[in-house]
Amino acid sequence: MTNRITEAHLGLLVGQRNYRALRAALATMNAVDIAAFINALPAEEGLILFRLLQKTVAADVFSELDYEIQRRLAEAIHDREITALFDALAIDDAVDMLEEMPAPLVKRILQNASSDTRALLNQYLRFPEDSVGSVMTAEFTDLRPDMTAAEAVTHIRSFGQDKETIYNCYVVDAQRLLLGVITVRALLTARADARVEGLMEPGVMSVHTTDDSEKAARMLSRYSFISLPVVDDEQRLVGIITIDDAANVLQEEATEDLERMAAMAPSDKPYLKTGIMTLAKNRVLWLLVLMLSGIVSELVVGRFEVAISAVPLLVAFIPMLSDMGGDAGSQVSTLVIRGMALDEVDSRSTPRLFGKEVLVSLLVGLPLALLNFGRIVVTGGEPLVALTISVALVCTILMANTLGVLFPVLARRLKVDPALMATPMIATIVDILSMLIYFSLARALLGV
Amino acid sequence: MTNRITEAHLGLLVGQRNYRALRAALATMNAVDIAAFINALPAEEGLILFRLLQKTVAADVFSELDYEIQRRLAEAIHDREITALFDALAIDDAVDMLEEMPAPLVKRILQNASSDTRALLNQYLRFPEDSVGSVMTAEFTDLRPDMTAAEAVTHIRSFGQDKETIYNCYVVDAQRLLLGVITVRALLTARADARVEGLMEPGVMSVHTTDDSEKAARMLSRYSFISLPVVDDEQRLVGIITIDDAANVLQEEATEDLERMAAMAPSDKPYLKTGIMTLAKNRVLWLLVLMLSGIVSELVVGRFEVAISAVPLLVAFIPMLSDMGGDAGSQVSTLVIRGMALDEVDSRSTPRLFGKEVLVSLLVGLPLALLNFGRIVVTGGEPLVALTISVALVCTILMANTLGVLFPVLARRLKVDPALMATPMIATIVDILSMLIYFSLARALLGV
Numbered sequence: 001m002t003n004r005i006t007e008a009h010l011g012l013l014v015g016q017r018n019y020r021a022l023r024a025a026l027a028t029m030n031a032v033d034i035a036a037f038i039n040a041l042p043a044e045e046g047l048i049l050f051r052l053l054q055k056t057v058a059a060d061v062f063s064e065l066d067y068e069i070q071r072r073l074a075e076a077i078h079d080r081e082i083t084a085l086f087d088a089l090a091i092d093d094a095v096d097m098l099e100e101m102p103a104p105l106v107k108r109i110l111q112n113a114s115s116d117t118r119a120l121l122n123q124y125l126r127f128p129e130d131s132v133g134s135v136m137t138a139e140f141t142d143l144r145p146d147m148t149a150a151e152a153v154t155h156i157r158s159f160g161q162d163k164e165t166i167y168n169c170y171v172v173d174a175q176r177l178l179l180g181v182i183t184v185r186a187l188l189t190a191r192a193d194a195r196v197e198g199l200m201e202p203g204v205m206s207v208h209t210t211d212d213s214e215k216a217a218r219m220l221s222r223y224s225f226i227s228l229p230v231v232d233d234e235q236r237l238v239g240i241i242t243i244d245d246a247a248n249v250l251q252e253e254a255t256e257d258l259e260r261m262a263a264m265a266p267s268d269k270p271y272l273k274t275g276i277m278t279l280a281k282n283r284v285l286w287l288l289v290l291m292l293s294g295i296v297s298e299l300v301v302g303r304f305e306v307a308i309s310a311v312p313l314l315v316a317f318i319p320m321l322s323d324m325g326g327d328a329g330s331q332v333s334t335l336v337i338r339g340m341a342l343d344e345v346d347s348r349s350t351p352r353l354f355g356k357e358v359l360v361s362l363l364v365g366l367p368l369a370l371l372n373f374g375r376i377v378v379t380g381g382e383p384l385v386a387l388t389i390s391v392a393l394v395c396t397i398l399m400a401n402t403l404g405v406l407f408p409v410l411a412r413r414l415k416v417d418p419a420l421m422a423t424p425m426i427a428t429i430v431d432i433l434s435m436l437i438y439f440s441l442a443r444a445l446l447g448v
Numbered sequence: 449m450t451n452r453i454t455e456a457h458l459g460l461l462v463g464q465r466n467y468r469a470l471r472a473a474l475a476t477m478n479a480v481d482i483a484a485f486i487n488a489l490p491a492e493e494g495l496i497l498f499r500l501l502q503k504t505v506a507a508d509v510f511s512e513l514d515y516e517i518q519r520r521l522a523e524a525i526h527d528r529e530i531t532a533l534f535d536a537l538a539i540d541d542a543v544d545m546l547e548e549m550p551a552p553l554v555k556r557i558l559q560n561a562s563s564d565t566r567a568l569l570n571q572y573l574r575f576p577e578d579s580v581g582s583v584m585t586a587e588f589t590d591l592r593p594d595m596t597a598a599e600a601v602t603h604i605r606s607f608g609q610d611k612e613t614i615y616n617c618y619v620v621d622a623q624r625l626l627l628g629v630i631t632v633r634a635l636l637t638a639r640a641d642a643r644v645e646g647l648m649e650p651g652v653m654s655v656h657t658t659d660d661s662e663k664a665a666r667m668l669s670r671y672s673f674i675s676l677p678v679v680d681d682e683q684r685l686v687g688i689i690t691i692d693d694a695a696n697v698l699q700e701e702a703t704e705d706l707e708r709m710a711a712m713a714p715s716d717k718p719y720l721k722t723g724i725m726t727l728a729k730n731r732v733l734w735l736l737v738l739m740l741s742g743i744v745s746e747l748v749v750g751r752f753e754v755a756i757s758a759v760p761l762l763v764a765f766i767p768m769l770s771d772m773g774g775d776a777g778s779q780v781s782t783l784v785i786r787g788m789a790l791d792e793v794d795s796r797s798t799p800r801l802f803g804k805e806v807l808v809s810l811l812v813g814l815p816l817a818l819l820n821f822g823r824i825v826v827t828g829g830e831p832l833v834a835l836t837i838s839v840a841l842v843c844t845i846l847m848a849n850t851l852g853v854l855f856p857v858l859a860r861r862l863k864v865d866p867a868l869m870a871t872p873m874i875a876t877i878v879d880i881l882s883m884l885i886y887f888s889l890a891r892a893l894l895g896v
Contacts, residue, residue: 157636184615251790262779287816294767297767323879328731342703
């Protein structure tokens with residue numbers, strides 16, 4: 001539909017220093033796309049481009065830039081420009097930025113912000129990370145219960161210009177206690193002289209500034225709300241959290257869970273923006289734990305040196321057994337952990353989970369073991385060796401599936417993030433147990 | 449804030465057949481919560497409860513019920529009730545349901561729907577699964593360019609009652625070609641006699657009915673839009689896709705990616721609702737592939753029977769090496785696959801990825817290898833054995849990290865879902881290579 005301007009074309013204009021054409025092109029673009037383009041430019045050129053933007057667009061673009069570029073821009077521009085920029089930003093965006101910036105720069109920005117903005121910023125900066133307070137916005141539309149629908153619409157007309165969302169309007173009393181919610185749709189379709197009090201929905205759901213932002217995001221998503229009101233300790237309305245913020249929160253949580261499940265410390269920044277020292281640090285701790293827990297499987301296997309010397313062929317199946325245990329365990333724990341994150345699995349379902357997974361282990365394990373047995377015998381293997389391996393395989397899958405349920409369930413009971421019970425940890429424990437079973441079976445069946 | 453009614457209390461009322469109190473309690477509840485409660489009841493009681501609902505609420509509740517319960521309800525109620533129910537449903541919800549229901553029931557529902565609803569349903573049912581057409585809603589607000597702001601507000605007042613979202617209004621010409629978008633906020637804050645044409649934003653972004661719904665969801669999320677217009681082959685406006693639908697799409701995609709990365713076929717239904725046969729079927733294929741690929745590592749290890757007989761201690765470290773390779777590989781591939789899903793990583797970044805991961809492998813691998821060497825020597829191990837294992841460890845991590853980048857990148861180039869290059873597959877290949885390196889080193893260093 002739109003003739004989108006390509007980054008290549010824009011890059012050309014920057015290179016040619018054709019500012020007139022550049023300004024015209026920027027005027028047709030969305031702030032998100034402009035920011036993506038500036039992020040891809042060297043810092044010098046990015047700064048030039050940023051200065052070409054109209055004042056009204058600059059704040060939107062700024063809030064979408066990478067932190068590193070925001071910092072450099074904030075350092076490079078004049079105090080007067082900083083004031084204008086931070087006053088124009090939505091408070092929640094400004095807070096996000098300040099949290100990432102070095103202390104001297106934060107001080108300079110706060111000194112230059114208008115006193116209203118500074119007061120708000122200071123208030124927000126006190127909320128803990130990942131709390132509703134840190135992601136909410138103070139820009140919402142509030143109405144009084146005794147307004148008529150017509151007065152409410154006039155109120156929105158006069159004060160609605162800057163508000164983040166006017167779709168849901170919140171009704172508060174003189175003490176700012178939250179009374180109800182009313183949509184613009186309801187106001188517009190109501191009789192002009194109907195009172196807001198009679199039109200609003202009372203008993204509106206709300207969240208608290210110190211609640212976990214993920215909890216609020218799940219509520220918004222569960223009920224398909226566009227926004228949720230946020231109240232303080234005295235139950236006074238202080239902000240709203242909107243569906244687009246919630247979508248970001250859920251996206252970040254899904255990424256964090258993925259990283260934890262793959263045995264990493266979660267990262268604040270996108271992968272490509274994370275330095276190699278941080279990447280290494282995020283990964284090495286778990287690998288160290290897993291390496292040290294490898295000592296246990298060493299001890300187990302070490303106990304069976306005689307059996308190994310007698311039937312060295314047994315060793316050939318160790319990697320396969322180890323992989324199957326790890327894979328089966330990660331299949332189950334992934335489903336359980338994701339189910340917990342989406343609130344589909346709770347503590348009441350634990351017994352059902354175990355029952356289900358025992359059955360699935362047998363449904364999956366028995367055919368695989370039979371096939372494995374046949375394959376080894378057909379290719380000339382010893383039937384008793386084939387039996388040892390195949391029985392060990394079924395036991396391994398059974399253990400992996402059971403531990404795949406047990407670990408996330410235990411973690412949750414201990415109030416630990418289930419994703420932290422990383423699937424590699426399950427793999428290591430299944431390894432140890434399956435080596436023990438494998439070689440014990442070998443001893444019993446093969447008499448070694 | 450609200451005094452939420454507990455499920456226990458509701459259950460009690462159902463058990464007591466206290467329908468009066470039940471009806472009063474239901475009247476204060478959100479449709480999503482009522483549906484969650486009915487989902488938790490036996491089918492008989494669920495049906496009774498459903499019949500207690502007010503007509504206006506029933507459709508909302510119905511659209512949130514589990515498919516199995518929807519089917520049973522639809523089978524149990526009268527033709528007249530079906531007509532009322534499906535006419536009251538949002539079209540996209542009705543389509544979702546029909547797609548899950550058995551053919552005879554679909555036929556009965558379509559026969560009983562009003563002719564308008566039937567025509568719409570038939571139109572929607574033709575869109576492929578996962579396309580924008582299958583998740584869009586036809587209930588949007590459209591304006592004409594020559595309306596004044598005041599006329600537009602009156603239009604919304606009269607026709608806006610049923611619309612899914614009136615926040616973004618789309619401006620179309622007489623041929624229904626999409627001209628622009630205007631927010632209710634802009635209409636309300638504009639001068640009453642200003643023309644829509646002058647107020648609207650032209651060149652609005654849109655998606656096509658046959659586009660992938662994930663693409664549309666990412667666009668909504670990227671630009672923080674509340675809705676996106678959907679056009680047909682002739683560029684005529686036929687529907688909108690809203691941010692809450694997009695949040696669901698992204699949620700489902702994240703779950704599917706997780707399942708694929710854990711070597712499973714993705715499931716349509718939540719984990720607890722999936723039968724054990726389906727669970728087993730989703731998992732067994734990958735396990736079979738991995739089991740068969742284990743034959744290769746068997747052959748590799750089999751070639752070194754002499755070395756194993758000479759130094760059986762070598763075997764003790766196989767599980768640790770195998771686990772470290774698998775874990776390192778899954779750390780990297782998780783970051784790369786997630787980065788691709790979030791559009792943070794593209795083909796241009798491939799060389800940087802490899803450079804980064806080689807450095808991180810060394811940063812992570814060398815200290816771990818040193819520690820491992822020290823630990824084995826201190827506990828009385830042969831230094832040459834310790835050296836063999838430690839060098840193999842560094843090589844394993846290096847290979848795992850490289851393959852962790854290579855596999856998702858290759859998959860993407862081959863237009864295959866990167867998540868399908870499941871991390872267990874990387875683990876198996878790293879296993880084979882690391883056994884080869886380990887025993888070759890042992891042969892060279894230990895002369896066995």
